[in-house]
Amino acid sequence: MRHPDPEQLVLIALGETAPTDHLDGCDTCRAEVEQLRVVAAVGAETQDVRDLPAPPAAVWAGIEAATRGSTPADGPRLTRSARPFRRGTDLAPPRGPGRARRWARRTAALVAAVAVGVAGTLAATRLFHHDSAPPLAGCGTVVARADLSALPLAPTGATGEARVLCDGPQRRLDLHVTGLPLQPGYYEVWLIDPNTMEMTAIGQLGDGNDVLLPLSSTTDLRKYRLVDISAEQYDNDQAHSGKSMLRGQLTT
Amino acid sequence: MAPLRMSALGATHPDGALAEAFRGGDPTVLRQVYDRFGGAVFHLALRGLNSAADAEDVTQTTFVAAWQGRETFDPDRGSLLGWLLAIARRKVIDRLRAAARELRVADAVRALPEPVATESGPERVVDRLLVAHELALLPGEQRRVLELAFYDDLTHQQIAAVTGLPLGTVKSHLRRGMGRLRQRLEVDGAAS
Numbered sequence: 069m070r071h072p073d074p075e076q077l078v079l080i081a082l083g084e085t086a087p088t089d090h091l092d093g094c095d096t097c098r099a100e101v102e103q104l105r106v107v108a109a110v111g112a113e114t115q116d117v118r119d120l121p122a123p124p125a126a127v128w129a130g131i132e133a134a135t136r137g138s139t140p141a142d143g144p145r146l147t148r149s150a151r152p153f154r155r156g157t158d159l160a161p162p163r164g165p166g167r168a169r170r171w172a173r174r175t176a177a178l179v180a181a182v183a184v185g186v187a188g189t190l191a192a193t194r195l196f197h198h199d200s201a202p203p204l205a206g207c208g209t210v211v212a213r214a215d216l217s218a219l220p221l222a223p224t225g226a227t228g229e230a231r232v233l234c235d236g237p238q239r240r241l242d243l244h245v246t247g248l249p250l251q252p253g254y255y256e257v258w259l260i261d262p263n264t265m266e267m268t269a270i271g272q273l274g275d276g277n278d279v280l281l282p283l284s285s286t287t288d289l290r291k292y293r294l295v296d297i298s299a300e301q302y303d304n305d306q307a308h309s310g311k312s313m314l315r316g317q318l319t320t
Numbered sequence: 321m322a323p324l325r326m327s328a329l330g331a332t333h334p335d336g337a338l339a340e341a342f343r344g345g346d347p348t349v350l351r352q353v354y355d356r357f358g359g360a361v362f363h364l365a366l367r368g369l370n371s372a373a374d375a376e377d378v379t380q381t382t383f384v385a386a387w388q389g390r391e392t393f394d395p396d397r398g399s400l401l402g403w404l405l406a407i408a409r410r411k412v413i414d415r416l417r418a419a420a421r422e423l424r425v426a427d428a429v430r431a432l433p434e435p436v437a438t439e440s441g442p443e444r445v446v447d448r449l450l451v452a453h454e455l456a457l458l459p460g461e462q463r464r465v466l467e468l469a470f471y472d473d474l475t476h477q478q479i480a481a482v483t484g485l486p487l488g489t490v491k492s493h494l495r496r497g498m499g500r501l502r503q504r505l506e507v508d509g510a511a512s
Contacts, residue, residue, distance in 0.1 A: 074495050075491040075492070075494070075495045078491070078494050078495045078498055079476065079491070079494075081498070082469055082494070084475045084476065103502055104498055104502065106505070107451070107498050107501050107502045107505065108469075108470065108498070110444070110447050110448055110451045110501075110505070111451055111455065111466065111469075111470040111498075111501060112470045112471065113444075113448045114448055114451050114452035114455055114470070115470070115471050116448075117360070117363060117445075117448050117449055117452045118452055118456070120359030120360060120362070120363045121359060121362075122355070122358055122359050122362070123358050123359070123361075123362040123375075123376060123379050124376060126376065127358070127362070127376050127379050127380050128351075128354060128358070130380040130384075131350070131354065131380050131383045131384055131387075134380070134384045135347075135350060135383075135384055135387045135388070220421050221418055221421055223414050223418070224414075249377070249381065249411075249414070249415075249418075250377040250380065250381055251377070252373055252377075
């Protein structure tokens with residue numbers, strides 16, 4: 069069987085020449101024309117994507133900030149620096165019993181939670197970072213820990229670890245997370261009593277993968293034993309958004 | 321279609337030198353790669369997400385992830401643009417899935433967006449961006465002939481008349497140019 073020459077097939081694919089009878093009987097040439105037709109159709113569409121505008125300048129700024137000084141050996145490290153971010157300047161004393169504390173009381177199952185108004189607001193949250201925390205004065209004792217697993221809203225592979233360091237007034241929650249995506253809001257850290265779904269906000273995740281948050285020595289970790297990280301918006305609503313990303317149970 | 325393994329499309333490709341430098345970790349190269357491909361990645365994200373803020377996030381995380389994973393980029397398996405668009409497409413799809421789950425979780429009455437038609441889905445956008453870039457890299461005369469065929473729908477005789485090129489040359493440019501674009505789609509295309 070004599071095939072049409074390749075240039076003939078190109079012209080057929082471009083719709084310039086009528087398909088020949090040969091194509092009806094030749095799978096090879098028919099497939100060739102089909103592929104060339106796709107190329108021609110996609111080619112015609114390329115007119116719309118020439119000279120595309122560059123992304124806004126903030127995008128490059130974010131990339132530069134996130135990649136500065138990093139090497140592949142650092143492993144995947146997503147940044148969340150695109151969002152506004154308040155950084156604590158010093159380490160505030162842990163919230164103690166004498167400090168007014170309001171608890172967001174929830175009765176609905178958390179995963180189904182739709183944000184509702186909460187009477188009052190949680191005490192203003194401050195952010196704490198390794199780089200701003202004073203030395204732990206030798207108190208690195210892990211008194212409880214939890215592996216945090218991705219909930220359905222989180223990307224596959226998102227994971228984390230929470231460790232409670234020290235007991236008493238120096239008690240802290242040491243968090244390490246990976247794989248949480250950039251989002252326009254922020255991530256809030258909660259402790260939840262799974263029996264009552266009462267919860268309290270501990271603090272916010274910064275734009276790194278690690279954060280060290282003060283933890284009241286009076287919080288009963290056998291009761292409030294779920295560590296939960298939720299995606300929150302800057303919407304003045306202090307209640308849990310219902311968008312939990314990571315969760316894990318503390319074990320002592 | 322299994323991706324072809326053709327080193328000719330990687331190392332000796334016009335983007336090959338940039339891709340090699342990128343893989344080698346030269347920090348100034350990230351900016352060059354971004355200048356060359358940032359618009360395409362952003363376009364893909366915008367088309368997929370319909371939110372400028374989300375598209376900016378996806379563009380940013382795509383380049384950060386690409387830089388951090390640059391040692392996993394294999395020029396023998398495809399182009400740098402194809403690799404970047406594949407990362408961006410996964411991130412777009414992750415976002416869409418998360419948004420769909422969010423809708424279910426909130427039990428919202430809002431209906432999910434209509435499924436996108438093949439012609440406008442992210443795969444097609446990726447193919448379009450790949451072909452547009454490959455077209456831009458073709459030798460000038462060949463590119464011009466293809467543009468007249470694709471955009472202006474001219475026949476090869478009309479192209480010959482417009483350009484003053486012999487008919488045989490026009491047909492040869494069409495065949496070679498289309499072949500090059502097809503090869504790009506076969507190696508890097510979203511449907512491959």
